[in-house]
Amino acid sequence: MTQLDEYVDGLPNLCGSEQQVQAIVEQSRNTAVHNGHTGLDLGAIDAACAIALHMHQPLIPAGENLHTAEIISNLQWMLQHPDVGDNHNAATFLWCYKRMGEFIPTLLAEGHRPRVMLEYSGTLLHGLRRLGANDVLDALRRITCEPETRAAVEWLGCGWGHPVAPSTPVQDFRLHVRAWQHHFAALFGAEALARVRGFSPAEMALPNHPDVAYEFVRTLVDCGYTWVLVQEHTVESPEGRPLEQRHLPHRLVCRSSRGETAEIIAVIKTQGSDTKLVAQMQPYYEARGLQPVELAGHRVPPLVTQIADGENGGVMMNEFPPKFYDVVRESSGTRTPLVNVTEYLEQLFATGLRPGDLPELQPVQQHRIWERMAPGDGPDRLAATIDTLRESDDRFHVDGGSWTSDISWVRGYDNVLAPMERASSLFHERVLARSVPTDDPGYRAALFHLLAAETSCYRYWGEGIWTDYGAELSRRAIETAERL
DSSP states (O other): OOOOOSEETTEEOOSSOHHHHHHHHHHHTTSOSSTTOSSOOGGGOSOEEEEEEEEOOOEEEESSSTTTOEEEEHHHHHHHOTTSTTGGGHHHHHHHHHTHHHHHHHHHHTTOOOOEEEEEOHHHHHHHHHTTOHHHHHHHHHHHHSTTTGGGEEEEEOOTTOOOGGGSOHHHHHHHHHHHHHHHHHHHOHHHHHTOOEEOOGGGOBOOSHHHHHHHHHHHHHTTOOEEEEEGGGEEOTTSOOOSOTTSOEEEEEEOTTSOEEEEEEEEEOSOSOTHHHHTTHHHHHHTTOOOEEETTEEEOOEEEEEEESSOSHIIIIIHHHHHHHHHHHHTTSSSOBOOHHHHHHHHHHTTOOGGGSOEEEETTHHHHHTTOOTTSOHHHHHHHHHHHHHHOTTOOOSOBOSSTTOOSSTTOHHHHHHHHHHHHHHIIIIITTTOOTTSHHHHHHHHHHHHHTOTHHHHSOSTHHHHHHHHHHHHHHHHHHTO
């Protein structure tokens, strides 16, 4: 594959090389990332732990006049206004985005076995480049691409603009996933993209509407992902029960109202959204108390998996570095090592286990739907079933699940969602339906603004200037689409 340009027409490379990106995906489907060369032997351990760091900064129109303001990273705005709110943390945030580039080589040089999974949104990667943080990106490139460090670092794919999957139109969500792959390949190369097998959904939000969940999984599979990280409260057994073996991988099976089925391996992130779980390396201490379990006739060491914001909060900013060093040094060479998920899964299936041996799960609340209808009964029957369930139980919803079981990313966000929906609808009508070439400059400009507008932050904060930011980016997406 020809190396992709990082920027095209002044915008990050988000589209136009779909065939090349898909070729990378197809060639890597049946190829192991590690080929057993990481020193991990599942038969010689009792349990393992994996940690992931989620990193994100949105893009904002920064200026008094939002209609004319330049679109920059929120991090850049923080650096430029250190006396406002918590903006004094910006320099520390910047270091957090870089520091694994320092930690990993240091620990490897000491003879230890560090492991970490990284997930950076596309808006953050673009923002880092635009504010001139080339040292951060260079540090990430080294630990991503150099043979000595690549086994220690696993990248997780994500949506480019950090979109919340349950409330993002399915065709847009696919655009986010593909855009991130374009951007990542342009930054780190085709070989690095070929090693990205896991996917981390924004806000750990999993769709539970059957048709949206099916499209979510189908998108991930089509885009080459082999596993997805899910929050334990967002899934259930096919019988509607909570999970019994949270520390084993499962199969996330999603069935649509039309009778289609899509499935992918799911790795369970346990507990809630407290960053202290990772900052204090709680997964390691939990794993130390576990022993292998039986699965389909095999002895399987449990895997305790956690993800947290990699920069937010004093504990993550200040306590994580020394704790990470301590745990890597303590765990290396023991029966409770740190691992990365793809490393663990490849070793698991090398024992003779197959994906079909993994226990099945589905998005939460779906059991109640399938009690009343069957996959294949059609969208009309599904809509009627959902209405009936809502009328009988005001706690029932198909808004999806997230970090905590009581968050909806739909209810209460009409003032943000309405402009986004108009932008999405117009992009579909004026761009996708007309088959505008993806390498067309107008397509790229409209796509950039649409994906930036669908960032979760505009809903998470839900009011004030953040709502205005989202509406303005949606306006620009509409404006660029109308020109086509």
